Amino acid sequence: MDTIKQANRDIKSLQPIAQKACELFLNECKKKNIPIFITETHRSQARQDYLYEQGRTRQGQIVTWTRSSNHTGGYAWDIAVNPPHELYDAKIIAKAGEVAKELGIEWGGTWKSSPDTPHFQVDKNWKAPATENWKTQAIKQVCKQHNLEVNTWLGKCEEYLTVGEFFGIINKIIQ
The missing domain is CATH 1.10.8 (Helicase, Ruva Protein; domain 3)
Structure with a gap:
């Protein structure tokens, strides 16, 4: 298996705090009938560089705007939308973005300079929102x-x- 060319979708490869955030995010999306799935979690720096080169020094569409991503530290994940919907249905991904906001998870769709709507991330200090007992x-x-x-x-x-x-x-x- 060539790991540079293949996406890692394993939530367990994320940092423990990001695993918790991602699992909570997926559970909340499921409760709200938001049909999404994980397309990528942790990636090596070599894979990040490979993706960055796409559309620049290698053929293909540009898929990332940076060589420095929270994916490489294990704090980020990407999503897509389940069939029969479009893979990156903007309305459905925006609903997932609303869920992320409720959970204190950063959504790439809110970034001003380079929006990245399928991207979600936390930092090492993320805490799950308090719930009523x-x-x-x-x-x-x-x-x-x-x-x-x-x-x-x-x-x-x-x-x-x-x-x-x-x-x-x-x-x-x-x-």
Whole structure:
């Protein structure tokens, strides 16, 4: 296998923080029915140079604007769109870009000088966005079902540490 000419699609070849970001990104896209797949993850500097030469010193269409990419450090991945859609359907990729924004993942589609819409990346300090804990989600759901003020009960939720005590407060809400 000539690794310079072949894309690596293995998420496990990314840095651990980028693996987590990429997996979260793919899961969120799946939840929102955004039909995408990974086309490339980590690449060697030799492959990056090879891609950079395409359309410049070697035949073919230009596919990258830089010799220095976060792909080589294992912090970036590229996507495409599943059939039957166009491979780089702009509307679908833009939806994936919105998901990335929600997750604090940088999307190449927002770059001013050289937009790269299939490209997504994180840095070594990326953190997954905080999600509500199950108690908060439950309180909000119960309050909504009973047309009650959520904020009145959210603070009380944190006072109850055990599952039994937590469900005690749920019972107080619905009485």
